[in-house]
Amino acid sequence: MAAETTERAEIVGALLDFLARPSATDAEFEAMALRVFAHQFRHNEPYRRFALRRGRTPLAVRRWRDIPAVPIKAFKDLILSCCPPEAAERVFMTSGTTGDARGRSYHPTMAVWDRSMRDNFRDRVMRGRAPIRMGILFPDDEALPNSSLARYLTLARREFGTAGSAGLVGPSGLDLAGLLTALADAEAAGEPYALLGASYAFVPVLDALAASGRRFALPEGSFVLDTGGFKGRSRELDPDAFYDGLSAAFGIARSACLNMYGMTELSTQFYDDGNAVYPSVKSGPHWIRSRVVDPLTGEDLPAGERGVLVHHDLAHFNAVSAILTEDAGEIVPGGFRLLGRVDGEASKGCSVAVAEFLAAARA
Amino acid sequence: MAEFAGHCPGLARDEIGWRIVRHAAWGETVEVALPELSEAQAAALCGQIRERARTALRRMAVARIVEAIDGATARLLDRSHPVRRKAEALLPVVTGYDRETVRLGLTGFLKTFRRPQLLRFLAEDFSDPGLLDGFRPAPKGGLVRAQGPDLLLHVWAGNVPALSLWSLVCGLLVKAGTVGKLASAEPLTAGWFAGLIAEQDPELGECLAAVWWKGGEGASEKVFLREADTVLAYGDDATLAALREKLPIGTRFLSHGHRIGFGVIAREALDRRRAPALARLAAQDVARYEQQGCYSPQMLFVERGGLVAPAEFARYLAHDLAALAARHPRRPLSPGEAAGVAAWRQAQELRDTADLLGEPADPWGVVVLDGDDTLRPSGLNRTVAVVAVDDLDAVPARVAPHRAFLQTAGVAASPERLLRLADGLAAVGVSRITAIGAMTRPEAGWHHDGRFSLLDLVTLTEIEAGAEAAAEGFAPYAD
Numbered sequence: 001m002a003a004e005t006t007e008r009a010e011i012v013g014a015l016l017d018f019l020a021r022p023s024a025t026d027a028e029f030e031a032m033a034l035r036v037f038a039h040q041f042r043h044n045e046p047y048r049r050f051a052l053r054r055g056r057t058p059l060a061v062r063r064w065r066d067i068p069a070v071p072i073k074a075f076k077d078l079i080l081s082c083c084p085p086e087a088a089e090r091v092f093m094t095s096g097t098t099g100d101a102r103g104r105s106y107h108p109t110m111a112v113w114d115r116s117m118r119d120n121f122r123d124r125v126m127r128g129r130a131p132i133r134m135g136i137l138f139p140d141d142e143a144l145p146n147s148s149l150a151r152y153l154t155l156a157r158r159e160f161g162t163a164g165s166a167g168l169v170g171p172s173g174l175d176l177a178g179l180l181t182a183l184a185d186a187e188a189a190g191e192p193y194a195l196l197g198a199s200y201a202f203v204p205v206l207d208a209l210a211a212s213g214r215r216f217a218l219p220e221g222s223f224v225l226d227t228g229g230f231k232g233r234s235r236e237l238d239p240d241a242f243y244d245g246l247s248a249a250f251g252i253a254r255s256a257c258l259n260m261y262g263m264t265e266l267s268t269q270f271y272d273d274g275n276a277v278y279p280s281v282k283s284g285p286h287w288i289r290s291r292v293v294d295p296l297t298g299e300d301l302p303a304g305e306r307g308v309l310v311h312h313d314l315a316h317f318n319a320v321s322a323i324l325t326e327d328a329g330e331i332v333p334g335g336f337r338l339l340g341r342v343d344g345e346a347s348k349g350c351s352v353a354v355a356e357f358l359a360a361a362r363a
Numbered sequence: 364m365a366e367f368a369g370h371c372p373g374l375a376r377d378e379i380g381w382r383i384v385r386h387a388a389w390g391e392t393v394e395v396a397l398p399e400l401s402e403a404q405a406a407a408l409c410g411q412i413r414e415r416a417r418t419a420l421r422r423m424a425v426a427r428i429v430e431a432i433d434g435a436t437a438r439l440l441d442r443s444h445p446v447r448r449k450a451e452a453l454l455p456v457v458t459g460y461d462r463e464t465v466r467l468g469l470t471g472f473l474k475t476f477r478r479p480q481l482l483r484f485l486a487e488d489f490s491d492p493g494l495l496d497g498f499r500p501a502p503k504g505g506l507v508r509a510q511g512p513d514l515l516l517h518v519w520a521g522n523v524p525a526l527s528l529w530s531l532v533c534g535l536l537v538k539a540g541t542v543g544k545l546a547s548a549e550p551l552t553a554g555w556f557a558g559l560i561a562e563q564d565p566e567l568g569e570c571l572a573a574v575w576w577k578g579g580e581g582a583s584e585k586v587f588l589r590e591a592d593t594v595l596a597y598g599d600d601a602t603l604a605a606l607r608e609k610l611p612i613g614t615r616f617l618s619h620g621h622r623i624g625f626g627v628i629a630r631e632a633l634d635r636r637r638a639p640a641l642a643r644l645a646a647q648d649v650a651r652y653e654q655q656g657c658y659s660p661q662m663l664f665v666e667r668g669g670l671v672a673p674a675e676f677a678r679y680l681a682h683d684l685a686a687l688a689a690r691h692p693r694r695p696l697s698p699g700e701a702a703g704v705a706a707w708r709q710a711q712e713l714r715d716t717a718d719l720l721g722e723p724a725d726p727w728g729v730v731v732l733d734g735d736d737t738l739r740p741s742g743l744n745r746t747v748a749v750v751a752v753d754d755l756d757a758v759p760a761r762v763a764p765h766r767a768f769l770q771t772a773g774v775a776a777s778p779e780r781l782l783r784l785a786d787g788l789a790a791v792g793v794s795r796i797t798a799i800g801a802m803t804r805p806e807a808g809w810h811h812d813g814r815f816s817l818l819d820l821v822t823l824t825e826i827e828a829g830a831e832a833a834a835e836g837f838a839p840y841a842d
Contacts, residue, residue: 046713053712071709078713295698295705297724306698308705324709328698344706345699346599347743348459348548349521349655352623352768353703356599357740360767 004043008083008108011039011317015112015287018314019119022286029289029314033064036317043082046074047320065291065300069310069322075103075265080319083108088318092148094264095231105148105264105319113267116315117155120285124271125258126160129192129221134161135168135182137197137205143171148264149228153196161194169201176208183216183250192221195250199226199242199259203234206245217251224250227260243275261338265323267315270335283335287314292331293324295342303331308342365394366453368550369573370557373411374404382575384547386457388694393456395550397575405583408572409542409590413513416540420570421510425485425495428535431567433478435559440473446555450524458522458549459694464651465524471804472525476532480807485536487808488817495537495821504828509821511537512615516591518578518606520598522548523652528556530595531571533816535560541571542587546597550575579605593617593820617819619812622657622770623740624648625664626799627758627784629776633669633676641775642679644800648773649680650687650727651803653694654743658771658795658802661741662748664758673751674718677731681720684727684745693726693745700744704728707742738762755780759787766792770812773802 018024018032038058041048047070051057056068070080075094079085088106090113095102107113126132136153144150157165166182168175179195186193195202202224209215224246230236237245243254255274261282262269268288272280284290291300292307301307309329312322328339347353365383367376381396400408438444442451447469454465474480485492489509493499498506515534519527527546531553534541543553553573561568576583588594588606593615596606603618610616626648632641648660663680665673696704711717711730718731727745736750738761752758755776762769769792774781785796794813795805810816835841 049715050713071706071713073706073709074713295701296696296708308702326702342702343699344703344742345697347521347621347655348700349523349652349659350526350597350619350621350657351655351659351661351743352621352740353743354706354740356601356621357623357765357768360600360765 004083007039008318011036012109012112015314015317016115019112019115019285019287024286029286030064032287032314033067033312033321034058034061036314036321037061037064037067039317040082040320044080044320046078047080050074064289064312067312067322069293069298069312069324070320071324072103072263072265072326075105075319076101079104079106081106082318090151091146092151092264093146095147103264105267105316107267108318110151112315112317113151114155116268116285116287117152118159120269120271121156121160123285125156125223125225131160131162132192132194132221133182133186134165135179135193135195135197136166137168137174137195137201139169140167148262149198152260152262152269156196169197174201174204176205179205180214183218186218186222187216190219192219192223194223194225196225198228198233200228200230200234202226202242202246203230203237206249209249210245215249215251222250222252223256223258224252225258225260227262239275239278243278263323263325265316265319266311266313267317268313279337279339281332281335281337284311284313288312290329290331290336292329292336298324301331303333306330306339309336309338365396366449366551367396367398367554368545369398369554369575370561370568371398371400371408371572371574372561372569373408374398374400379404384550388456388459389461391456393453395457397545397547397550398573399576399581400574400583402582402586405574405586406590408574409514409586412540412542412570412572413590415566415570416513416538419566420538420540423538423567425492425536425538427564428538428567429478429481429485431560431564432476432481432532432535434563435556436473436476438559439556440470446559450552450555453551454524454549457551458524460522460524460652461691461694464691468524468652472528475805475807476528481532481536484808485817487810488815498824498826501825505831506826507823509537509818509823511539511820512592512822513540514590514592515539515541515820516587516594517541517543518594518596518598519543519546519553520548520596520602521546521655523656524549525552525556527553529811530597530816531556533820534595535567535571537817537820539593539820542591543571543573544578544587545573545575547575578602585609588614595619595820617814619657621768622812623662623738623765623768624656624658624660624771624773624802625662625738625762626660626773626802627755627776628663628665628676628799629755629774629780629784630666630669631777631780632775633666633671635670638669638671638676639679641799642676643683644798645773646680646683646687647800648802649747650684650691650693650745653745654741654747656803658797658805660747660771660773660802661743662736662738662750664750664752664755664761666755667751667753673749674731677718677720677729677749680747680749681727681729684729685721685725688726688745696744704742704744704746707746711748736761738765755784756787758784759791762788762793763791769793771795771797771802771805773797773799775799 054068090107092105093102141150141154255276270282270284291310295308309325309327380399498508501507595617711719716734720729732750
């Protein structure tokens, strides 16, 4: 046990060091990825079995691209953790609908996750600007200790928000009056304002503003950051209508409407540089890399071809760094484009396919 | 140049709004023009078909209808007939199935619509088919006749070539005025068949139509749903539920939802000589129509204790699927289908008790499962699970949880065990038990989903014995 703790401390130390070196070369990324893979192969039993079946062991694998990617669904069925689950400081869980198992990510320490979030947010969202007054459209991480998004937003507010920042979703729901006051204050004072939260939480705000005919003209430097899509928690809005709506309601350009793409099964977030054009180009920091693969073969597809996204996140060291997502995407210069979900299709004939079968089982 | 689909008697081509849909497969493209009627045209068509059904169709003898269907079928079976040639050329591109699959499938299916089969079909449901033509003596006394609905609406679905002919023929045999909604994935054969019927018997051709609208949206949908007396629909649960919701309360709704097929192979069939042959037949059942059919097997329960173990049988099966892929290539998968196959493979990889045969790039997949697995869908498109069981008796319990989805079971077992197993399968809702190798080819006159294909469509009118006797009292010759 002591040996394991030492080993973990070493890998955490090496990762924190790697995160602090944006100049790290491809070879250094590869070396770090192989080291993290060896760690996960040694300590994460289900992942080891998975890798063995694929014939991909630390001895056989020489390139980070060959490190076997685990389907995201596996986080629901298996305990993918190098540390014993009960030893985790935090467990993040996917939201999951009724009847579905929830995917879990175990974190023996939050040091790497927090550093990943902070450095990346600083570079991609703050971009040298002064701390800003924030409104958060999501509960905080005391209310939702198993939500990685709650953790993310709580950290954002604590690290980069001014004293006037506020959480606007409490036990009784959205504090619309508080939001309207904050927006009016910011507008009157000429002080930039940032509104951050789950995409679906913006929809009732837009609806309320539209119903009352109210519009704001937030000062220069203000921005909006949404994440996660609508997930059936609100009306589904067409992305262009959504960003047009945000732009019109708050008086900011669509280029100031940022979208964060993250998941419970990662320890790093991706950002775009605004949504003047949708779909925007997403990218992450130097410790995460993405591939687009053929769903059937798992082989890399050439840039510009649509396939399934695989993310390789060194910061997700305790679980599995290589994740095969259920998101469609394509590699483009500067990052990748997200092109929606990859869902199994219903039968073209009259046979039962998995989706219908599961729907019936849930009913 | 687009292929015009459907059959709209009384409407000229340039009166109809056509929706052009492009299909591509095997390096070719085909444009299909689907007839989208306006509300007014739909209402007029329904009125006209209903009127023709009441006046002309009802007076036609069943024998005449059988003659017309037989004639149309003969033309579609004739490989030199222009319509058959068109079918062989266009259906592979529209459905994505390879040419040989389409050719063999068409012939195998159409053979069940020749005159002798049609008569058998009638005999299957009616002890005296004459009661479709008029009142006939009833065994209990009195007289009885059967009538189909004035307006029967078929809502077809799926890409299995010519599948729509099944219900189309049923409707005609019971003299139903017929409107069919073409399946987007195979919109052609129904219209061709209707055209051939009209050629054989113009009067009969005026009693049926085949049209298209976008399900849930088309302007004409509400007209057709309102006007139909009976709706016979195919589709998944969600589609059927949405459809039923929209029907007037008095409309009879008959539905065939999606189904999942499975096979059962007994140890006595697993010797060195029989097992390889059986694996070849099972591979054909799996590959034919890429498991898109309600009867297609997605799981095979294989009994332990034979000379060939379940895992070895699975290797034979994998070998035969690989061989079939060379002769009958799998059709190109859409991204969603590829995702379905990939998700299936990945789920097997994550299980400890699963042995996955084949490489990710192979156009097939076989997994051997050793646990207490119950019936589950595979990833379709030639992916199948072989589940080892200690005894056949275990199988009914393994499929029972999915009663609502059961239909076809392919069985290889000795006569005694076949009957014993059949009892168990019947009790949990299996409606068709067939030989391995014949799963995708139901016999003529089969009872789809265990229902009466013709009887379910008709309404009986009975003249009770008492009425007959009382009438005697009013006869001019009464004493």
